[in-house]
Amino acid sequence: MSVATASVTDAAERLAAHREGYGHVYDVLDVAAAARDARPGPLSGVPFAVKDLFDLAGRVTRSGSALTADDAPAARSAAVVRALEAAGAVAVGVTAMDEFAHGFTTINDHFGTCRNPHDPARIAGGSSGGSAAAVALGDVPVALGSDTNGSGRVPASLCGVVGLKPGYGVVSTEGMAPFAPGLDHVSWFTDTVERAEAVLDAVAPDTAAATHSPRVAAAGPQGWAGAEALAAVDAALGALGLLGSATVELPPLDRTLDASLLITAAEGAEVHHDRLRRDRARFGASARIGLTAGALLPAGALVTAERYRAVLRESYAALFESVDVLVLPTTPVVAPLIGEREVRLGDQGVRGREPSLGVFTAPFSLLGLPAVSVPIRRRRSSGAAHDGLPLGVQLAGASGSERTLLAVARMLVERCGADELGAEVA
Amino acid sequence: MPEEIAVPSGIVVPADEQPLVQAAVDEHVHRWQLLRELIEAGA
Numbered sequence: 001m002s003v004a005t006a007s008v009t010d011a012a013e014r015l016a017a018h019r020e021g022y023g024h025v026y027d028v029l030d031v032a033a034a035a036r037d038a039r040p041g042p043l044s045g046v047p048f049a050v051k052d053l054f055d056l057a058g059r060v061t062r063s064g065s066a067l068t069a070d071d072a073p074a075a076r077s078a079a080v081v082r083a084l085e086a087a088g089a090v091a092v093g094v095t096a097m098d099e100f101a102h103g104f105t106t107i108n109d110h111f112g113t114c115r116n117p118h119d120p121a122r123i124a125g126g127s128s129g130g131s132a133a134a135v136a137l138g139d140v141p142v143a144l145g146s147d148t149n150g151s152g153r154v155p156a157s158l159c160g161v162v163g164l165k166p167g168y169g170v171v172s173t174e175g176m177a178p179f180a181p182g183l184d185h186v187s188w189f190t191d192t193v194e195r196a197e198a199v200l201d202a203v204a205p206d207t208a209a210a211t212h213s214p215r216v217a218a219a220g221p222q223g224w225a226g227a228e229a230l231a232a233v234d235a236a237l238g239a240l241g242l243l244g245s246a247t248v249e250l251p252p253l254d255r256t257l258d259a260s261l262l263i264t265a266a267e268g269a270e271v272h273h274d275r276l277r278r279d280r281a282r283f284g285a286s287a288r289i290g291l292t293a294g295a296l297l298p299a300g301a302l303v304t305a306e307r308y309r310a311v312l313r314e315s316y317a318a319l320f321e322s323v324d325v326l327v328l329p330t331t332p333v334v335a336p337l338i339g340e341r342e343v344r345l346g347d348q349g350v351r352g353r354e355p356s357l358g359v360f361t362a363p364f365s366l367l368g369l370p371a372v373s374v375p376i377r378r379r380r381s382s383g384a385a386h387d388g389l390p391l392g393v394q395l396a397g398a399s400g401s402e403r404t405l406l407a408v409a410r411m412l413v414e415r416c417g418a419d420e421l422g423a424e425v426a
Numbered sequence: 427m428p429e430e431i432a433v434p435s436g437i438v439v440p441a442d443e444q445p446l447v448q449a450a451v452d453e454h455v456h457r458w459q460l461l462r463e464l465i466e467a468g469a
Binding site for chain 2: 251252254255258259261262265273276277280281288289290292293294295296297298300301304305307308311
């Protein structure tokens with residue numbers, strides 16, 4: 001057996017071994033033939049997992065729902081899967097998600113709850129929680145997810161792995177089941193920043209080179225962040241030599257999230273309209289209520305949300321004239337307990353868990369800008385609340401800045417990264 | 427209260443679920459209102 005084949009079969013075995021304890025994987029693929037036939041390339045023999053909304057040739061794409069069980073198998077794999085396979089990587093498993101990507105928890109009425117590798121009593125985040133957990137558990141070094149309002153970066157933060165969302169349209173969504181097509185992005189989780197860039201090389205090789213000496217600044221308002229998220233940002237700023245420097249003031253995060261949620265609701269209802277008419281009772285409760293509400297949304301709400309989106313585009317374009325990389329929390333809190341429906345947010349008091357988890361990620365999905373979540377080391381010995389639970393810091397930039405963000409992310413991990421977190425899995 | 431309602435797009439909501447759906451719609455309408463106020467204030 002070649003080294004590459006062994007790497008792939010070992011990954012499939014790890015996914016299977018962890019499945020019962022964490023609920024992070026729906027299917028472990030039969031990898032024997034694929035491993036043997038893996039193409040030579042920069043990712044030769046690298047095993048990767050795939051969120052349940054990417055087409056895999058010959059398999060039904062379920063999107064975390066029971067409604068799709070009778071759909072036809074995919075004729076071919078999604079474009080991003082094909083690009084990874086062309087670089088030599090091998091798909092080994094299909095990971096857990098919120099039904100139709102509707103949620104930030106990966107608590108799924110049909111397939112169960114995905115548990116956080118660092119504390120199984122807590123959520124992994126969502127909607128790509130299974131993919132983040134698979135990387136955090138060390139099952140695979142790469143896992144594909146999607147990101148509509150933060151579904152890639154939120155679980156990256158809560159599970160302590162790298163999560164990259166390139167700009168809108170940078171990576172083809174062909175073969176990826178839609179949630180809200182105007183906001184949907186391909187994303188991926190990796191064990192290292194270098195691996196995130198290797199995936200970018202494979203799936204979007206024409207991405208612009210990194211900017212030399214990028215201008216980096218903290219972004220606020222950070223009143224939404226809990227104490228741990230603020231501490232993580234401070235650690236990142238300290239590592240970058242920016243602690244105490246001026247903060248770039250962003251447009252109101254809560255209103256930005258409002259616009260994102262209105263557009264998502266309207267687009268999601270449109271995507272699932274036929275199923276809602278035909279089979280509404282078979283949706284899980286969260287998707288059923290949320291998507292139905294989207295179908296009832298007054299048209300004016302969508303018009304207003306799009307109008308504000310246009311305002312935000314201008315605001316952020318102006319902002320990125322004087323700064324290249326923004327540093328801000330990825331999530332306002334560490335992973336909530338599975339039954340915890342509310343979270344305490346800085347000076348905003350107690351709010352609903354959803355959608356609060358997406359308050360820092362939504363702007364960059366809404367505007368299609370690249371962003372990456374970088375895990376920041378939180379030592380178990382500090383005695384602080386939620387000791388040892390991971391948390392991500394988000395780096396975001398203008399269109400085309402993916403490699404600049406990754407360059408700063410590499411610097412961050414070298415100086416205050418989460419390299420110990422992988423070994424601290426419960 | 428009717429046993430079920432059909433929303434304009436033909437989606438049927440059972441009566442016992444109407445309050446939950448209405449609450450979700452109300453949240454969205456509140457968001458819409460806040461955005462309108464922000465835009466009118468010159469955002």
